Amino acid sequence: MRTNIVLDDNLVDEAFKYAESIHTKKDLIETALKEFVKNHKMKNLKDIKGKISFDENYDYKQMRIGK
Template identity: 70%
Template structure:
């Protein structure tokens, strides 16, 4: 999708300072969007903490050890 946007020059410069393998603004924006989506997905998974019900007698430690 082609889009024209106005970006904060200082923010772009700062982002490039952290992005050693990124050379274009397009790559920078695509990487930022991918990281944003990934972080939101992780946050949403964290929201499930304490909401999952396990069967009586379920022992996650045994499962980890392959017992």
């Protein structure tokens, strides 16, 4: 998707300091968006903490050997 945006130059410069392998604004924005989505997905996982019950008799080692 092509779009034009106005970015805070100081913020972009600071972001480049932390992103040694990123050299273009496009790559910087794409990386920031990926990290944003990843962080929000992790927060969603934290929301289900304590809401999942596990079978106390579940034996993952038995599943590994196919029994």
